[in-house]
Amino acid sequence: MNKIFTYSVAALVVAGFTIAVLFFTGLIPGSRGTSQGSGIIAGAPQIGGAFELVDNKGNTVTDKTFHGKMSLIFFGYTFCPDVCPTEMQTFAQVVEALGDDAEQVTPIFITVDPSRDTVEVVDEFVQSFHPAIVGLTGSEAQVEAVKKMYRAYSQKQEDGDPEYYLVDHTSFTYLMGPDGQLSTVFRYGTTPEEITKHIKEQL
Numbered sequence: 690m691n692k693i694f695t696y697s698v699a700a701l702v703v704a705g706f707t708i709a710v711l712f713f714t715g716l717i718p719g720s721r722g723t724s725q726g727s728g729i730i731a732g733a734p735q736i737g738g739a740f741e742l743v744d745n746k747g748n749t750v751t752d753k754t755f756h757g758k759m760s761l762i763f764f765g766y767t768f769c770p771d772v773c774p775t776e777m778q779t780f781a782q783v784v785e786a787l788g789d790d791a792e793q794v795t796p797i798f799i800t801v802d803p804s805r806d807t808v809e810v811v812d813e814f815v816q817s818f819h820p821a822i823v824g825l826t827g828s829e830a831q832v833e834a835v836k837k838m839y840r841a842y843s844q845k846q847e848d849g850d851p852e853y854y855l856v857d858h859t860s861f862t863y864l865m866g867p868d869g870q871l872s873t874v875f876r877y878g879t880t881p882e883e884i885t886k887h888i889k890e891q892l
Contacts, residue, residue, distance in 0.1 A: 736871040738838040745812035745824035760865040764841040766802035767814040781819035782881035801843035
């Protein structure tokens with residue numbers, strides 16, 4: 690079994706496991722919840738809150754740094770073989786599709802693997818997709834705190850390569866309003882067109 694196939698299978702398992710975890714923790718509504726479009730989740734509980742991290746330029750930022758604009762937030766890691774690069778490409782396409790409205794939206798990548806994802810590594814990663822994407826990292830404690838705020842899940846695979854290990858993680862994208870309150874949660878695989886359409890409806 691080659692490495693690419695192994696990573697692909699792992700990614701599918703992670704996505705399924707993440708959905709199951711978030712279903713039972715209340716992030717995804719059950720049969721009585723409502724959904725808007727194929728990739729949008731409604732009826733989610735309180736998501737977000739105060740945090741302090743470091744951006745991909747080495748600046749200390751807080752949740753308030755991003756108030757005043759809408760934010761697209763995704764939790765992942767730079768060594769991710771497929772899910773994270775796919776979502777960052779989606780972010781880049783959304784920014785381009787928004788045109789002038791992109792000035793009102795901040796796309797944010799928050800690492801769940803701070804031990805490897807230093808400021809420099811995160812900067813190289815996000816800049817490879819679009820200069821508008823902000824990458825955030827921090828100490829283990831800071832990352833754990835923001836994960837709790839967003840009910841994000843991640844778990845290092847201990848049985849993998851000690852240097853090139855995989856990390857199971859949440860695959861949702863959170864759309865936060867200018868006031869820092871949750872607007873929408875997008876499932877992994879939601880198209881750039883659908884995300885763009887929803888953002889423009891909220892602006």
